[in-house]
Amino acid sequence: FSFTLTDPSPSSQATESETRGEHRRGPRVYNVKLELVNTINTEVLRRFVAGKQSHDNDVLTAITALNVAVRMQPSLDYPFNVRSFFTSQEKKDIGGGIVLWRGYFQSVRPAIGRMLVNVDITTGSMYKPGSMLDVALDFLGRQRDPNLLAPSRGFPDRERLRLQRFLSGVRVLVQIPGQSPSGPALRYPRPVAKLTPVGSSQLSFTNREGVMLTVAQYFQSVHNYNVRFPDVVCVEFTSGAQIPMECCVVPEGQFMRKQIPPNKVTDMLSFSAKNPAQRLKSIQEGLTTLAYGQSEYLREFGMHIQETHLTVKARVLDTPTLRYSDKSKQPTIKPRDGEWNLIDKKFYQTVPIQRWIVVVYERQQRFRLQSAQDLVAGFVSMFQAVGIEVREIDPIISYQDASGNIAEQLRGVGRQCLHKHHNQGGPQLVVVVLPEVSADIYHSVKHFGDITQGVATQCLNSSNCTRARPQYYANVCLKINVKMGGINAIPDARSVPALTDPHNPTIVMGADVMHPAPGSQGRPSFTSLIGSVDSDTSRYVAECRPQTARVEMIEDLKDMAENILSLYKNYRAIKENKSFDPKRIIFFRDGVSEGEFKQVLEKELPQLKAACATFGIEPKITVLIVGKRHHVRFFPTRPNDADRSGNCRAGTVIDSDITHPTEFDFYLQSHSGQAGSTSRSAHYSVLYDENNFTPDSLQALSYALCHVYACATRAVSIPAPIYYAGIVCARAKLHYPPGGNQGDLAESATQLSSTEADRQMEVFRSTFKTVHDKTRYLMYFS
Structure with a gap:
């Protein structure tokens, strides 16, 4: 069939500056062809949820159709973003030209014996509505003087480009101040x-x-309008039309599809956070907004949705026992509510600190010499308390100019240390005190330590380490010990036999991929692979690579896995005096959506097996996907079942009622809740299991691995190797020389041609530096 569209008639506000380059068209006929591509077979769906049929395209088509029907009415009534819908009933202006809106996520999901609708609250970042002048000034944090946006009055081109990146893509109405709005420019x-x-x-x-x-x-x-701010930059449309910014209005409800600025993340988290009782109430109120009973589309589909939350069965797993040094007053600890402390405990394995230096980049007026000496005393005391032997109690303290060459300065202080110790060796540890704004210095320090020199570095914020308490030094010592080659604690062998069985040496791996900011071109994604090298699965090594942007499957997994296996082999031989014969590999993968599970088995698993074949080994492999970005939330039904924050207790596991009809998956909340927020459980999907683990074994080992994250005395929300993999990806930019733009994932909307993007991608690959040989065996990423 066909239909005709005609351009609206010109209006008093359709200015020539808007329409030049736009040739007005007459009526245009559009031909539409409908073609049958598939049939929605609900019987297939019934068999699938009954566990009598595997997941295939027919099942996917049926689930997609149900999702379309459920989302149709809200998508007509509210701004929507994929599966979420947003209303202005609850919003917050956080500055920077951004307004946060409360929204509601919904998705139809299969479960055992039934279909469910997953509903949760979510947060959307919108452009601030109103005059574009106000939005621009708000973004730049300027005073309410529009002339600050005038290049002829000192508006820097760098700031103009930063504002342009923020505003590109936002839709605006042309509205001349003081004149009645009309015509297509408004509509x-x-x-x-x-x-x-x-x-x-x-x-x-x-x-x-x-x-x-x-x-x-x-x-x-033409319009009898005297532009009030003729020096202020104008807005340009794709047609070439140029409009004074004061004549542009930003309509309400437009998504800001760019990365949230770092200084606004805290505001967004604060707005998003609700305690369990508040969140459950908001979700229940959201059902009124979603209005399933009033949707004509659901009625036409013959669908009925029961608007009540589901009560499911849950268990609380036994907490693993952690082992510290036998020299400790308390060598073992069984955490309570996912937390413990270092009182009366010495690290399981330490490395003596013979030589170390302290380099201060904060101004001496703000961080005085006495503060630096107190810092040294605090560290020496805590080193001794946690079992780290420190043979130098008066390290060199050197103040340096933050605007200088950081690498040369650190190298110079290192030479002073060498001379002090009569050429016996340079520093094993570099402690660096940084000012508040110090991203560039941090980059330089880490590149010097991890890549160039192969020395452990520990950066501290000057405001945090001034008059710091012992707890602060204890937390920092957790990081220093593993960076030096020590091990803080291990899971007791009797708690997790699946991990520590001497007859079945096990390697635990974690993999992740991190993509560049939305809108960026010519910037790579970064991949990471983490692997355990010790018999207690507490010490890890890392591999990191750049790869083609926004490709989720790891392209170099075989080569990365070979490097991990090589490090494991050498560690076993040199440090543990054991043979190289791993019997099991447990591979945790993060960041993969359900639609990509098959690709993991087809593209990544063969690479992992090929890497093993290179070494002539055939370990049995188990592959688990760990999902964090889901919207399933659990709320205790009784106060006695909750922790102090009102959340489910650490160790809560759900493996029935709402899980997959045919595959093995489970939800595990391994961490204690934070006051004022609702905890999110990790979702584990077992894709492949040659080891034939029982559900109890897999859940217990996953829970135990959440307790071996070296930088905290609390269980984390996902297994430590996955946590480390995310950190290694996030710090990938540190592998590039300081001062360049490589690895900068925060830059958004970088407009490049395909040729330029390919060329820049090759630059990212060729300039990426691997870590120093001395660093490879160390947990430098902690």
Whole structure:
């Protein structure tokens, strides 16, 4: 069939500066062809949830159709983003041109014997509505003087480009102040392409009569509007039309599809956080917004949704016992509610510190020499308390200029240490005190330590370590010990026999992929692979690589796994005096959606097996996907079942009622809840299991691995190797020399041609530096 669309008639506000380059079209006929591509077979879905049929395309089609029906009515009534819908009933202006809206996530999911609708609250970041001048000034944090956006009055081009990246893509209405809005300029907002480098008084064009005019002159002569801020940059549309910013209005409810600025993350987390009781109430109130009973689409589909939350069965796993040094007053500890402390405990394995230095980049007026000496005394005391032998109690303290060459400065202080110790060796540890704003210095320090020199570095914020308490030094010592080659604690062998069985040496691996910011071009994704090398699965090594942007499967997994196996082999031979014959590999994979599970088995598992074949070994492999970005939330039904924060207790596991109809999966909440927020359980999906683990064994070993994260005395929300893999990806930019733009994933909306993007991608690959040989065996990423 066919239908016709006609462009709206011109209006008093359809300015020539808007329409030049846009040739008006007459009526246009659109031909539409409907083609049958599939049939929705609900019988297949019934068999699937009954566990009588595997997941295939017919099942996927049926589930997709149900999701379409459920989302149809809300998508017509509210702004929506994939599976979530947002309302302005609850919102918060966090500055920077961003307003947060409360939203509701919904998704139809299969479960054992039934279909469920998963509903949760979520948060959307929107552009602040109103005058674009106000939005621009708010983003830049400037005072309410629009002339601050005038290049001729000192508005830097760098700031203009930063503002352009923020505003690109936002749709605006053209509305001349003081004149009644009418016509298509109001009804059809158009996206911003870029900002002009000069103001409307300097932008010229030739009109239809062949007369050269500036944009400001045109608005004065045609619309009788005197541009108030003729020096302020203008908005340019894709058509080439250029409009004074004061004539642009941002409509309400537009998603800001770019990375949230780092200084706004705390505000977003604060708005998103609700304690369990508040969150459950919000979800129940959201059912009114979603209004399933009023949807004509659901009625036409013959669907009925029961608007009550589901009560499921849960268990609390036994907490693993952790072992510290036998020299401790308390050598073993059984954590309570997912937490413990270092009182009366010495680390399981330590490395003596013979030589170390303290380098201060904070101004001496703000971090005095006495503060630095107190810092040294605090560390020496805590080193002794946790069992680290420190043979130098008066390390060199050196103040350095933060604007200088960081690597040369550190190398110079290292030479002073060498001379102090009569050429016996340089520092084993570099403690660096940083000012508040210090991202560039941090990058330089870490690149020097991890990549160039192969020495452990520990950065501290000057405000945190001034008059610090013993707890602060204890927390930092957790990181220092593993960076030096020590082990803080291990799971007791009797708690997790599946991990520590001497007859079945086990390697635990964790893998992750991190992608560049939305809108970025020519920037890579980064991949990481973590692997245990000791018999207690508490010491890990890491591999990191750049790869093609937004490719989820790890392209170099075989080579990365070979490097991990090589390090494992050498560690077993040199440190543990044991043979190289791993019987099991437990591979935890993060960041994979359900639709990509099959690709993991088809693309990554063969690479892992190929890496094993290179060494002539055939360990049995178990593959688990660990999901964190789901919207399933659990709430205790009785106060006695909750922890102090009102959340489910650490160790709560759910493996029935809402799990997959045919595959083995479970939800595990391994960590204690934080006051004022609702905990999110990790979702484990077992894709492949040659080891034939029992459900209890897999759940117990996963829970135990949540307790061996070296940087905390609390269980974390996901197994430590997955946690480490995420950290290694996040710090991948440190593998590039300081001062360049490689590895900068925060930059968004970088517009490049495909050729330029390919060339830049190759630069990222070729300039990526691997860690120093001395660092490879150490947990430098802690």
